[in-house]
Amino acid sequence: MLMQIKINDLTFSYSSVPVLKNITFDLSGSKFVSIMGPNGVGKSTLIHCINKILTPTEGTVMLDDQNVTEISIKEMAKIVGYVPYSANDTFPLTVVDTVLMGRHPYSKWNTLDQDLDIVYDTLSRLGISHLAMRSFNELSAGQHQKVMLARGLVQEPKILLLDEPTSNLDVRHQLDVTKMLRALSREKDILVIMISHDINIAAKYSDEVIMMKGGTIYAVGTPKEVITENNLREVYGVESVVIEDMGMPHVILRDAVPMSEDDNVEEAKSTPQEESEVAAE
Ligand SMILES: Nc1ncnc2c1ncn2[C@@H]1O[C@H](COP(=O)(O)OP(=O)(O)O)[C@@H](O)[C@H]1O
Numbered sequence: 001m002l003m004q005i006k007i008n009d010l011t012f013s014y015s016s017v018p019v020l021k022n023i024t025f026d027l028s029g030s031k032f033v034s035i036m037g038p039n040g041v042g043k044s045t046l047i048h049c050i051n052k053i054l055t056p057t058e059g060t061v062m063l064d065d066q067n068v069t070e071i072s073i074k075e076m077a078k079i080v081g082y083v084p085y086s087a088n089d090t091f092p093l094t095v096v097d098t099v100l101m102g103r104h105p106y107s108k109w110n111t112l113d114q115d116l117d118i119v120y121d122t123l124s125r126l127g128i129s130h131l132a133m134r135s136f137n138e139l140s141a142g143q144h145q146k147v148m149l150a151r152g153l154v155q156e157p158k159i160l161l162l163d164e165p166t167s168n169l170d171v172r173h174q175l176d177v178t179k180m181l182r183a184l185s186r187e188k189d190i191l192v193i194m195i196s197h198d199i200n201i202a203a204k205y206s207d208e209v210i211m212m213k214g215g216t217i218y219a220v221g222t223p224k225e226v227i228t229e230n231n232l233r234e235v236y237g238v239e240s241v242v243i244e245d246m247g248m249p250h251v252i253l254r255d256a257v258p259m260s261e262d263d264n265v266e267e268a269k270s271t272p273q274e275e276s277e278v279a280a281e
């Protein structure tokens with residue numbers, strides 16, 4: 001059964017600082033979707049509104065015509081998998097036990113052989129079987145990221161949300177993981193939604209791209225429709241040349257567009273980047 005997400009006129013504010021404004025879009029089917037946009041634009045916040053970590057200030061998030069506010073936490077965990085932005089999470093556990101936590105929504109009292117099979121299959125799929133008995137805390141950042149990805153996958157969700165899942169991976173593994181995520185969307189009929197900073201990898205593999213600017217959706221469509229020289233200038237402030245490679249857009253960055261005065265004010269502040277972006281909104 002394919003899942004549908006319907007977001008209707010969603011607005012979200014942290015305290016009284018508005019971050020997301022009037023977001024409306026629908027997604028359904030077994031698709032691989034990328035969310036793009038500059039730092040601080042509200043990508044992670046949007047994902048948190050979908051998986052119920054945050055409650056929208058206004059508007060609704062519907063999963064198959066059910067408002068997420070009416071879905072229990074345990075039920076949510078079976079529907080929506082979430083791979084958080086690679087934080088410095090530590091687990092004093094082996095890799096197997098860390099990944100096994102993803103089976104939590106299904107478990108009763110004890111771990112079943114079936115749960116372990118799913119965990120080992122997933123480790124193998126990600127090429128990290130050899131890390132199974134290692135302690136999570138002694139792995140590299142890239143290995144951490146693959147383990148957290150495995151934890152999201154063993155949840156066997158209908159919708160998988162990933163917050164920059166490849167940010168610590170080298171190019172080869174970025175390609176591998178992104179390709180694997182797209183294949184997964186087909187094989188298991190999952191709606192995979194990934195926040196990505198790598199425009200070219202998103203362009204190469206996505207069925208759809210959601211481009212955000214200033215807390216709103218700037219453009220939604222196929223990579224060809226959304227990843228254009230004009231949109232990249234408007235949204236990221238970069239001059240680029242977009243060529244076609246194997247039928248998909250490929251971006252060659254040329255230069256940063258000189259900043260407007262507003263942007264310069266923001267740049268001049270020495271506050272943490274994300275905070276200064278709230279102030280600029
Ligand atoms: N917990 C929080 N409290 C207050 N402001 C926040 C919090 N988390 C994020 N923000 C602000 O909300 C805006 C959007 O953040 P975020 O969704 O993390 O952006 P992105 O993921 O696109 O980089 C940023 O300006 C950020 O500073």
Ligand SMILES: [Mg+2]
Nearest residue numbers: 043044045085
């Ligand atoms: Mg983010």
